[in-house]
Amino acid sequence: xxxxxxxxxxxxxxxxxxxxxxxxxxxxxxxxxAHQIGNLExxxxxxxxxxSSPSVVTIAIKGKVKIQQNPFFxxxxxxxxxxxxxxxxxxxxxxxxxxxxxxxxKGYIVTNHHVIEKADEIKVxxxxxxxxxxxxxxxxPGTDIAILKIENPKKIAEIPLGxxxxxxxxxxxxxxxxxxxxxQTVTSGIISAxxxxxxxxxxxxxxxxxxxxxxxxxxxxxxxxxxxxLIGINSAIYTRSGxxxxxxxx
Numbered sequence: 001x002x003x004x005x006x007x008x009x010x011x012x013x014x015x016x017x018x019x020x021x022x023x024x025x026x027x028x029x030x031x032x033x034a035h036q037i038g039n040l041e042x043x044x045x046x047x048x049x050x051x052s053s054p055s056v057v058t059i060a061i062k063g064k065v066k067i068q069q070n071p072f073f074x075x076x077x078x079x080x081x082x083x084x085x086x087x088x089x090x091x092x093x094x095x096x097x098x099x100x101x102x103x104x105x106k107g108y109i110v111t112n113h114h115v116i117e118k119a120d121e122i123k124v125x126x127x128x129x130x131x132x133x134x135x136x137x138x139x140x141p142g143t144d145i146a147i148l149k150i151e152n153p154k155k156i157a158e159i160p161l162g163x164x165x166x167x168x169x170x171x172x173x174x175x176x177x178x179x180x181x182x183x184q185t186v187t188s189g190i191i192s193a194x195x196x197x198x199x200x201x202x203x204x205x206x207x208x209x210x211x212x213x214x215x216x217x218x219x220x221x222x223x224x225x226x227x228x229x230l231i232g233i234n235s236a237i238y239t240r241s242g243x244x245x246x247x248x249x250x
Contacts, residue, residue, distance in 0.1 A: 045174065045186075045188065045226075048174070048224075048226065048228050049174070049176075049186050051157075051228055052159060052174075052176060052222065052224055052228045053127060053176055053184050053186065054126070054127045054128075054156065054157040055100060055101045055104075055156070055157045055158050055159040055222070056098060056099070056100055056101075056127075056159075056176045056177060056178075056184065056221055056222050057098065057099045057100070057101060057109060057124050057125060057126055057127075058096065058098060058099075058124070058125040058178040058181070058183045059096050059097050059098060059099050059111055059115055059116070059122065059123070059124055059125075059134075059148075059220060060094070060095075060096040060122075060123045060125065061094065061095050061096055061115070061116055061119035061121065061122050061123070062092065062093070062094050062119065062120055062121040063092070063093055063094075063095075063118045063119045063120045063121070064090045064091065064092050064093070064120060065090070065091055065093055065118065095115070095119075096115070096178070096181065096217065097111060097112060097115035097177075097178070097217055097218070097219040097220040097221070098111065098115075098176075098177035098178045098217065098218060098219060098220040098221030098222075098234070099111035099115075099124060099148060099220045099221070100159055100220070100221065100222045100230060100233065101156055101157065101158045101159065102158055102159065102161070102230070103158055104153065104155065104156040104157055104158035106149070107132075107149050107150040107151060107152075107153040107156075108137070108147060108148070108149055109124060109134065109147070109148040109149070109150065110145065110146070110147060110148075110220070110233055111145075111146050111148060111219075111220030111233070112144050112145065112146060112219045112220040112233065112235055113139045113140060113141050113143075113144045113145060113146045114141075114144055114219065115146070115219050115220045116136060116139065116146050116148070117139075117141075119136075121133070122134040122135075122136065122148060124148065124150055125183070126156060127183070127184060130154070132150035132151070132153065133150070133151075134148040134149065134150050135148065135149045135150075135151070136148060137149050144235050145233065146220075159222055159224065159228070159229070159230045160228070160229050160230065161229065161230050162224070162225055162227065162229030162230055162231040163229075163231075164208065164231045164232060167191050167194060167208065167225075167231060168191065168194075169190075169191050169192065169193060169194060170190055170191065171190060171191045171225065172188065172189075172190055172225070172226050173188070173189055173190060173191055173210050173212055173223055173224065173225060173231065173232075174186055174187070174188050174212060174222075174223070174224050174225075174226075175187045175188075175189070175210065175212040175213065175214055175218060175221060175222070175223050175234055175248070176221050176222045176224065177214075177217065177218035177219070177220070177221025177222070177234055178217045178218070178221065179213075179214070179215035179216060179217040179218045180215060180216060180217050181217055182217070185218075187212045187213035187214070188212055189210050189211040189212030189213070190210065190211060190212075191208060191209070191210055192209040192210055192211050193208075193209035194206075194208060194209070195207075196208070196209050196249060207235070207249040208223065208231070208232045208249065209248070209249055210223060210232075210248050210249075211248070212248060213248070214234050214248030214249075218234045218248075219234060219235060220233060220234065220235075221233070221234045222234070234248065234249075235249050
């Protein structure tokens with residue numbers, strides 16, 4: 001009888017211990033989940049994007065190119081039958097990309113050379129929809145960099161310059177621009193590689209490779225770090241399909 005009683009007491013104690021362990025585990029688990037949710041909220045990039053996006057602008061250009069009406073007419077053989085070739089005709093073209101405000105007081109904007117190449121008219125559109133005619137200050141095809149200036153800008157935000165020499169492979173990065181004309185598009189990724197010279201026409205480039213999505217229209221946009229500082233100007237992608245495959249350069 002005594003042994004049976006001891007067994008019942010022992011069994012009840014084990015049950016209570018098991019129940020306490022389950023309750024304690026559930027409490028700790030809930031604390032862990034709450035902690036993870038808190039970390040996710042803290043790791044949101046919303047504030048960073050809100051402060052940096054106004055400094056990235058959309059650029060639209062217009063220009064004219066001369067087109068030979070029939071290139072065969074330049075051949076002496078065809079001149080015997082059709083006479084002298086007609087002068088080339090002019091055809092208007094349009095295009096665009098993105099730009100980054102680096103001096104909001106004087107209105108200086110950095111973009112890519114290939115974005116404004118051969119442009120007769122350059123327009124800059126700010127985040128609030130206001131637009132300005134821009135003047136080309138200077139451009140370098142080798143590094144694919146161009147400087148624009150807009151006159152009498154109202155107060156516009158500028159992105160502080162970072163130090164790309166401090167970058168390491170694996171650092172987080174954000175790309176901001178207007179792919180396919182979709183202004184204020186933000187994508188995220190990491191620094192995939194450094195010191196890529198292949199994308200430079202003069203062979204002396206020092207390009208940053210990133211897997212942050214870059215598409216047509218992103219050219220001239222900002223590549224920033226998690227401090228909101230400018231570390232590169234998005235310039236090109238490596239692709240066989242025309243779309244992003246995770247290899248972009250700035």
